Every structure is written in C-alpha cells, then in structure tokens.
Amino acid sequence: MHTFRIFMKITNLASLAHVLWKLLELYNHNPQPIFREAGLDLEKLKRPGARYDIENLEKAWAMAASVINDPCFGLEARKVWHPSHFGALGYAMLSSETILEALLRLERYHKIIIGWKFIKTVQTDSTLNIILDSGPSGSRETYHRIDAFMAILLEICSLNLQRRLIPIRVEFRHKSPKGHQEKYHELFGTIVRFSAPKDTLIIPLNVATKSLTGANADLSRVNEQAMTSYLANINQDNLIEQVRSTIATHLPTGNVSEELVANRFCFSSRTLQRRLSKRGTTFQKLLDQVRFELAQKYLKESEISMTEVAFLLGFSDTSSFSRAFKRWTGKSPRQYLNSLSFQ
Numbered sequence: 001m002h003t004f005r006i007f008m009k010i011t012n013l014a015s016l017a018h019v020l021w022k023l024l025e026l027y028n029h030n031p032q033p034i035f036r037e038a039g040l041d042l043e044k045l046k047r048p049g050a051r052y053d054i055e056n057l058e059k060a061w062a063m064a065a066s067v068i069n070d071p072c073f074g075l076e077a078r079k080v081w082h083p084s085h086f087g088a089l090g091y092a093m094l095s096s097e098t099i100l101e102a103l104l105r106l107e108r109y110h111k112i113i114i115g116w117k118f119i120k121t122v123q124t125d126s127t128l129n130i131i132l133d134s135g136p137s138g139s140r141e142t143y144h145r146i147d148a149f150m151a152i153l154l155e156i157c158s159l160n161l162q163r164r165l166i167p168i169r170v171e172f173r174h175k176s177p178k179g180h181q182e183k184y185h186e187l188f189g190t191i192v193r194f195s196a197p198k199d200t201l202i203i204p205l206n207v208a209t210k211s212l213t214g215a216n217a218d219l220s221r222v223n224e225q226a227m228t229s230y231l232a233n234i235n236q237d238n239l240i241e242q243v244r245s246t247i248a249t250h251l252p253t254g255n256v257s258e259e260l261v262a263n264r265f266c267f268s269s270r271t272l273q274r275r276l277s278k279r280g281t282t283f284q285k286l287l288d289q290v291r292f293e294l295a296q297k298y299l300k301e302s303e304i305s306m307t308e309v310a311f312l313l314g315f316s317d318t319s320s321f322s323r324a325f326k327r328w329t330g331k332s333p334r335q336y337l338n339s340l341s342f343q
Helices: 015-027 033-036 044-047 054-067 073-080 088-093 099-113 144-163 181-188 217-253 260-266 269-278 283-299 306-312 318-329 333-341
Strands: 011-013 052-055 120-121 129-135 170-171 189-193 199-204
Touching: 011 015, 011 054, 011 099, 015 033, 015 044, 015 052, 015 054, 015 144, 033 044, 033 054, 054 144, 073 088, 073 144, 073 181, 088 099, 088 144, 088 189, 088 217, 099 120, 099 129, 099 144, 099 269, 129 144, 144 181, 144 199, 181 189, 217 260, 217 269, 217 283, 217 306, 260 269, 283 306, 283 318, 283 333, 306 318, 318 333
Parallel strands: 170 189
Antiparallel strands: 011 052, 120 129, 129 199, 170 199
C-alpha cells in the first residue's frame, strides 16, 4: 500500500495581522500576549513580505473574540485598516482606473495577502459580485475575520469613489448575531442577509465601471510589478503545499483540473507542469495523494455513504472511486474498511 501525507500550509501576509492588533487596542486589550500565545512572531509584523501560518492567525482571532465583548467587532476593521496592510496590492487597488479594475486586481493577486479564501468577481448585466469562496467543504475561520474583510472591501471601494459606497446587498455565510443585526445595516447601509451560501458583496456595475479621479496608471503598474515578483517567490517556496490545498478545496466541485489550479497561481498549465517537475512530482500525483489521504479519512466516518465519499473526492460515480482506490491500495474501499475492523 502506498502512504501519502498532505501538507496544507496556508499562509497570510503578516502585515494584515495589524488589523487584528489594532482592533484589540481599539477595545482596550493588549495584543502582545494574544499574539504570543497564538504563536505569531511579533518581529514578522515589522518585516515586509513576512507571512503567518493561517492556523496560528485563526487562533489569535478566536482568542480575540473570547476577550472582546462585541460580537460584531470585526466590522470595526474599516476604522483601523491601512493600504500598507495589503502590501503593494493595497496601493495598486487605490490607484486603479475603476473599482472593477481594483477588484480584478484583488481577484488575481489575493493569494499574496490571504491563503484562506479564493476571491472571485462575477459580473451580471447590472451588478458586480465579489465572492469570498472557501469551497463547498466550508472553512475554519471565525466569522469575525470575514466581517473584517468585508468591511475592508467596502472601505476600499468607498476610498476609490471618494464617497461612501452603498452596496445593493451583502451576504454572509454565518448566522446573524442575535440582537446585533442593526450594526451590519448601519455599516453597509443596505440589505444584509445571513446564513447565505457564500460571503458576497454586491455593488452596482455602473458604479464599479465609473472612471475614478484618483486613478494613477503609473503607480498601479509599479505596484503590480512588485506583486508579480512577490507572487513568484511565494509560489517558488510553497508551491506543492499550495497546490495540494487548492486541490483539496475544490475536489467536491468535481471540476479540479490542472488548468484550474494553474489559473489560481496565475500560471499557464505548462508553467505549472514545469515547476512541479522540478520538484519531482506532477499534478496527477498530487491529485492522487490528496484524494487518497481524504478517502482514508472519509471512509472511517460511518455516517458518510460511499456515494458521498465519491462525490467529496470529485469522482463522477462510486465505480470510478472504487477503481482508483484499488489502484492506490490493491483493495476495494469495502475490503479496506473490512481490514480496518480486524486491526
């Protein structure tokens, strides 16, 4: 039997943690002990381009939520956010020709600042939808971090417009904090829906495509060059781990392909093939590794049916899953489960 291990080291730009630091200070809490207990190196806050492990950062957000007596404290991020927290991307967004251009930059380069979400922009005839997508399997973040990011998105759009932007609608996956819904309506000034399928900010397309007086093409270009260079370094250092993470996130969609993953890294499929080859692996090998590791986990969950396991792993039917599993282990999924019962 082959044994595989999945390393899903997902990271965030450390400078973005300044938002949490300043939120704690805003609520009269000392950030240092929380950051230290969460395993966040304080020196990284001062180091351009440094990154934090997402698990440690999530721990810090959860600890902050336990000491701050405000279930909506993430919304206050709009008051403490600064463009430098996004690195070069922040300045490129604020010097864009339109809000649409700024948000397309965010979609393209979001992995520079955050590793825990995929950001998509979807246009309709009259709207621009900015979607924070963690995949069908969900994610582990505290909802306060989502609140903070959505509040920052609104602030970026408003700064670009040089006036307050009123979205058409805002949707959150998390439940409505009881007795505090008004804080969301006050901030966004529009309809706010909770328990939605995705975290989504919906703005008028005609506003998103309006030329901005603060646009500066030269500044945007310089900052985009800096982002491209930094992105290449991230991909060089953590490519295999991030490819595995991307595969795992998108498996249940049944649409995990080499092209899709390459696009997430702003690569062509050929570039991804070449870079993985230099590391002694291929996309297919990584796909098999992720599927096998997750298959072992799911098969041990008695409440998950074989059909559901096949779906979660991105197979079209149980027979395709069974054939793949036998190729990996020499046993069918049923035989594998029976062998576990005798151990």
